[in-house]
Amino acid sequence: MFRARCLPRETTNLFNGFNRHHSTIVKNSVYGDFKSIPKDKSEIPTHELLQRVGFIKQPAAGLVHWMPNGLRVLRKLESILHRRMGEIGFEEVSLSSLSPSHLWEQTGRWGNTELFKLKDAKRGDLCLVATCEEEITDVVNKSVQSYKQLPVRAYQITRKYRDEKRPRFGLLRGREFVMKDGYSFDIDAKSAMKTFDDVNGAYRKIFQDLKVPFKSAAADSGSIGGDLSLEWHFVHPTGEDTLMECDSCGEVSNVEKTIGFPIEGSEPAKEASVKYFTTKDNSTLIAMYFPSDRIFNPSMAKSEIDDIDLDDSLTNDQVLEKFKKDADEVAVKGIIRVIDPRVTSASKLPDFPDGIKFQRNNFTSFTDISIVDAHEGEVCGGCNNGHLQSMRAIEVGHTFYLGTRYSAPLNAGFKDRDQKPQLFEMGCYGIGVSRLLASVAEVLRDPKGIAFPASIAPYEASVIVAKNSDESEVSKLVEQLDDxxxxxxxxxxxxxxxxxxxxxxxxxxPLCVIVGGSSHPKIEIEVRSRPFTKKDDKWAWEVAHEKNAKDWQWDSFVDARGNEKHVVSLEKVAEVLKVLLKDL
Amino acid sequence: MFRARCLPRETTNLFNGFNRHHSTIVKNSVYGDFKSIPKDKSEIPTHELLQRVGFIKQPAAGLVHWMPNGLRVLRKLESILHRRMGEIGFEEVSLSSLSPSHLWEQTGRWGNTELFKLKDAKRGDLCLVATCEEEITDVVNKSVQSYKQLPVRAYQITRKYRDEKRPRFGLLRGREFVMKDGYSFDIDAKSAMKTFDDVNGAYRKIFQDLKVPFKSAAADSGSIGGDLSLEWHFVHPTGEDTLMECDSCGEVSNVEKTIGFPIEGSEPAKEASVKYFTTKDNSTLIAMYFPSDRIFNPSMAKSEIDDIDLDDSLTNDQVLEKFKKDADEVAVKGIIRVIDPRVTSASKLPDFPDGIKFQRNNFTSFTDISIVDAHEGEVCGGCNNGHLQSMRAIEVGHTFYLGTRYSAPLNAGFKDRDQKPQLFEMGCYGIGVSRLLASVAEVLRDPKGIAFPASIAPYEASVIVAKNSDESEVSKLVEQLDDxxxxxxxxxxxxxxxxxxxxxxxxxxPLCVIVGGSSHPKIEIEVRSRPFTKKDDKWAWEVAHEKNAKDWQWDSFVDARGNEKHVVSLEKVAEVLKVLLKDL
Incomplete structure (x- = not known):
């Protein structure tokens, strides 16, 4: 019993529910070093700026101490994740950071060189968890017997570890980081896809809550494994990833996954290179020809030749050697030639190697499989109509439909309606929370500093008390904002x-409230900046202003320095703040 | 700037503020294994029971996975700590779990064999933090220049690690655990004592919030070091510690720190043993005589002979050998005899060793220093009046006034009013949060299971929907309780x-609300148990009942099985719940 399922109408997550009702008084500076920040902040990289303003300290490369204001932002971000994961019925858990080796050996991940490994007092092997597929699968496998108990949806927001050889960019590539990792266990692929869709819906809401423009992109599943995955990105010139978007069908994908074709009439490749592979049973040689000046991406051939062995650790000579050696042992020997569409008869092709025996009637050519990373302007392989636009992006989340990638090696499953054993159909869903914080800061930086969205700013407003004010005004204001x-x-x-x-x-x-400033006894509200574009015809405050300007004694103007200001009577400050925050 | 100080009137901590407003619907059991729990639960140790009800899972000895309901309890406990630490101006931080060796080497703690140590990709030495004195002192030292910036009060609730050789009792002695650790930095000893007192005041409130009876006890500072410390305990027969309380002055101390004297007219020790020490400069031999059948506790002599070298790794022969060897090199050689007051002329004393050279005029005897653990019934060394009562207890917190134990080796300090460099006067303050949870469970266990106080129970109430109910009743009730x-x-x-x-x-x-039970259409509320004693003449509900019984159609009775029940009209359920929760 006691399994919590959030009701749909529930919008605040129970745990870590961020209570915004709070006021603090400022004494003096401890953790920030504002004097060291030059007026021209563009010289300072974002991860350095996050340290100078006292959000974090870095005791060593890739390690982070969270200081009070940074922790406030992190907690607000976590609070958004808690709410959105709770809404789709994910229950919060918190797994141990230490994991014994045996489960990782079963899934074949113990060899990962980026796992932090250690030995305990009894010489047992442990790692610091990088992700928790192994552990959560083990827990659910031990807890669930019947299909009646499924689906299980669980997530956590905890620290994860990666023994990064070159930790850099502060929170973007650390050795210890905060990650939201969710896991799902379903009875079949159809239910698992439903869960995958639910999570992607929740992710969409999370990024909408942050107001920062984002893209979701079809992606390669990489070392996590599995069948289908979606990356979540902020588009930004400093990003390490490249996305391609079709200007016709709108499909977005990571360039590693984008299928592009040359535009009609474009010059064929002058020179082609070849790379050899074999099928897994070594019965067929696969020769792939691609333009020498392009980035080779053989994984795109996988959907056409599904038994291809894509191990590219072997050189061409080694592949040929292996193929020749086995030639007599395998009944049928064939050859498949995959020729990238950018390679034509006008291209200079490398010679076909000598001494390869194969049956003439077992010789195939594919000429319509793109096997290089697409270029901007090429034709979208999805719709065969639009052209691809390229953009740099920062990855902030990744959702995976895993199938039985983990449940099979861990033999983790349940009994179905007919009492037959079945493996769990799984999914896993990550958001790098500390990375997301740094990415928002990177994308929303401006000459004034970091323009956080109001939803995760360390405070919604700074009440700045000038000398001209008296104590009773301040306490009236504090009471009003508290309420x-x-x-x-x-x-x-x-x-x-x-x-x-x-x-x-x-x-x-986002907002400064000045008590006792030049408009005293009225209160001045200064808007830090407007980092987001208008959703409607007017800003929310403009609509409210038209209605209430007179009653609330509310003036709005832009000052000589270009700052948006609102002057309002003391009694109406909270109402104006609430309206202004809607667009910030 | 942006240093948060909580206003005293602020009672809810901003972060992790636990929002109780929540309802969940239960589908079916996943993490708990209720069927495996026998009716007679007394056979099951508490740490086992916490697993069976699905609060935690233990993937390996000393490691813990927190499952949804256990995490709820943990979060509520954390929320109490956040509030009480916030009230005394402690700011929340969150330091890295990984700490490079160099700071630990400076404070002499790197050699601790219970530190989990690991090497990173560059072969650098790291540990998993057990506590964070080194790291926080380094952060504050780098952030603070002037006395104007002090005091700094910071705390965190994070995971800590200890490579325990014999992890046992589940959450009580784990290898990974959740700890609240607070640190303070003051300009002088007087301010540091003020902070120490503030924290002890906050601890008192924390344990009062939990309603579980507790004791604070003077304690030995142990390996953390420092000058003064207070332990916080739950009195319970399964506790690993022994406390002594004086029935006259009321002073409580850990037996390791309790000074007791034999009651008048008691039998002297039949036989005495001797243990030799020297002063740190090896100029004086100290011979301590104590009853052979008692637990020797030489640390009590430290306040009288402050340059004693209490290293007890040497045998008597080794001490004598060392003393003899140096005898010619040190100018004055003396002897101090410390004779426990339980040893008299009637006791059989060991012979004084041969060949010890000392100056006859440098021979001292102390006969009033108690150097064995006190026994129940002995005279309190504090007031010399009352008698000591012994009790077993579970330690759940410890506060330390540290002085310059860490700031001196780390050379961490500030400039005072006269621009002169000074070292920080520090304190540190721990509460084992996961340990506290397990201790509350241990103390409040009863035949029904675990009787958590309402403040940290996984839920305040279970709404149990019986077949006799209709959907509109349930939704009315849910809405009312939500509101x-x-x-x-x-x-x-x-x-x-x-x-x-x-x-x-x-x-x-603590409460079950039954909709559609035998009193339908009225609602039945069953009180799980009353784990705490009445504070006033009447329970809070009795007072409310006298006033409102008629208006609210509120009947109260104890059923045939001894369960306290309240039957009330649907409209008044929330009000009755609120009143009942006051005493639970």
Whole structure:
């Protein structure tokens, strides 16, 4: 019993539910080093800026200490994930960070050189978990007997570890990082696909909550394995990934997975290279011809020749040697030639090797399989109509339909309706939470600092108390904002108003509320910036302003320095803040 | 800037603030294995019971996977700690779990054999943090320049690691555990003592929130070091610690720290043993005589002979050998005899060793220093009046005033008013959170299962839907409880009412709300148990009942099986629940 399923109407996750109702007063600077930040912040890389403003400290390459303000942002981000995962019935768990070797040996992942490994007092082998497919499958296998108990959907937000040889870019490629990893166990492929779709729907909402434009892209499953996967990206010139988007069908995919064809009338490749493979049973030689000046991507041939052995650790000579050696032992010897469509009779092809025996009637040629990474402007292999647009992107999430990739080696399953044993149909779903935080910062940086969306900014508003104010005004304002559940801090320091506003902007607080400024006794609200585009014809505040400007004594203008300002009577500050936050 | 200080009026911590407003519907059992739990639960140790009800799983000795309901309890416990630490101005941080060796080498703690150590890809030495004195001192040292920035108070609730050779008792002695560790940095000893007192005040509130009776006890600082420390305990016969409490002055201390004297007229020790020590400069031999049948505790002599070298790894012969060898090199050679007050002239003393050279005028005897663990009934060394009562206890927290134990070797400090460098005066404050959860379970176990206090129970109430109910009643009730921010689940399973009530009781939910039971259309509320004693003359519900029984159609009685029941009209369920929860 006691298995929690969130009701659909439930919108706040129970755990880590972020309570925005809070006020804090600021004393003095400890963890940030604002004086060291030059006016021209473009010189400072984002991971350095996150340290200077005191969000994180890095005790060593790839390791991170979270300081109070960074932790606030992280927790708000986690809170969004908790809510959206809860809505689709994922229950939160928290698995051990240490995992004994035996399960990893069964799935063949113990050899991964990026696993942090250690020995305990009894010389047992442990690793620090990088992901938890093995452990969660073991738990669910031991807990579930019958199809009646499925599906099981579980997730956690915990630290993960990777013994990265070249840790870099701060939170983007660390050795310890915070990851949301979800796992699902279903009775069959159809149910598993439903879960996969549900999670992708939740991911869409998560990124919409953040308001940062994103793309989901078909992707290669890589070392996690499995049959189908979707990557989630922020488009940004500093990204390490390349995505291709078709301007006609709109399909987006990672370039490693994008099928492109040369545009009609384009020049054929001048020179072609060849790479040899065999089928897994070594009965057929596969010769792939591709333009010498392009990035070879043989995985694209897999859907046409599904028994191809794509091990590319062997040189051409080694493949031929292996093929020749077995030639007498295998009954039928054939040859398949895969010729990239960019290679034509006008291209210079390498010679066919000598001494290969094969049956003439077992010789096939494919000329319509693209086996190189697509280029911008080429024809989309999905719709055969549009042209591909290329863009750089930062990967922030990945969802996998795994099938039985883990349940088979771990022999993990259940009894179906007919009491017959079946393997779990699985999925796994990751979001690098600390990476996501850094990516949002990277994408939304501006000359003022980091423009966090209001949903994850360390505070929604900084209340900056100027000398001109009296204590009763401040306490009235604090009470009002508390009641309205605004998440704010009160900055009563001695330093100048502009300096305090600048520091608030650097850490990404979207609004400053100035008490006792030049408009005293009215309150000034300064909007840090508008990092997002308008969704409707007007900003939410413009609609509210048209209605209430007079009653609320609400003036709005852009000052000489280009800052958007709102001046309003003390009683209406919370209401104006709430409206402004809608677009921030 | 942006240093958060909680206002005193703030009672909910911003982060991990546990939002009780939640309802979940129960589908079927996954993680718990209720069928395996016998009616007589006394056979099952608590750590085993926590697994059977599905709170945790243990993938290997000393490692823990937190399952949804266990995680709920853990989060609620954390939420209490967040609130109480926030109230005294501790800011939350979250330090890396991996720590390079160099800081640990400076403080002399790298040699600790219980540190989990590992090497990274570049063969650098790292450990998994057991506590974070080194790392936080380094962070604060790099962040703070001036006395104006002090005090700094920081805490975290994170996983800690200990390569325990004999992991046992589940969460009580694990290799990975959840710990709340707080650290403070002050300008001088007086301010540090103020912080120490503030934290002890917060600890008192934390344990009061849990309602489980507790004791704070003067304690030995052990390997953490420092000058003064206080342990926090639950009194329980299964505890591994022994506390002594004076029936007159009320002072409580760990037996390792308790000074006791023999009661007047008691028999002197028949036979005494001797143990030799020297002073650190090896100039004086210290011979300690104590009853052979008692537990020797030489640390109690430290306050009288502060330069004693308490290294007890040497045998008596080795100490004498060392003393003899150096005898000519050190100017003054003396002897101190410490004779436990239980040893008198009537006791048989071992012979004084031959060949020890010392100056006759440098020979001292102390006969009033107790150097054995006190026994129950002996006279309190604190007040010299009352008698000591002994009790077994489970340690759940420890606060330390550290002085400069860590800031000195790490050379960590600040500039004072006169621009002179000073070392931080530090304190550190631990609560084993996962251990605390298990300890509460151990102390509050009863024949029904685990009687968690309402503040940390997985749910405040189970709404059990019987066949006799209709959907509109249930939804009315759910809406009412949601509005009242009760944390509840809705159990719509097919299994029998008594079975569902029993399972709810096993996991520690304090109240069952039965819709469609024998009192239909009225609602039945069953109180699981009353684990705590009445604070006032009457239970809170009795007071409310006297006032509202008629208006609310509220009947209360104890049924034939001894269960406390309340029957009330549907409209008033939330109000009755709120009142009942006050005493649970």
């Amino acid at each position: 309205a559940k605004v998440d704010f801090l009160v900055d009563k320091r001695d330093s100048s108003l502009p300096m305090r506003i600048r520091e608030s902007a650097m850490v990404g607080v | 009242a921010k009760v944390d509840f689940l809705v159990d719509k399973r097919d299994s029998s009412l008594p079975m569902r009530i029993r399972e709810s009781a096993m996991v520690g939910v």
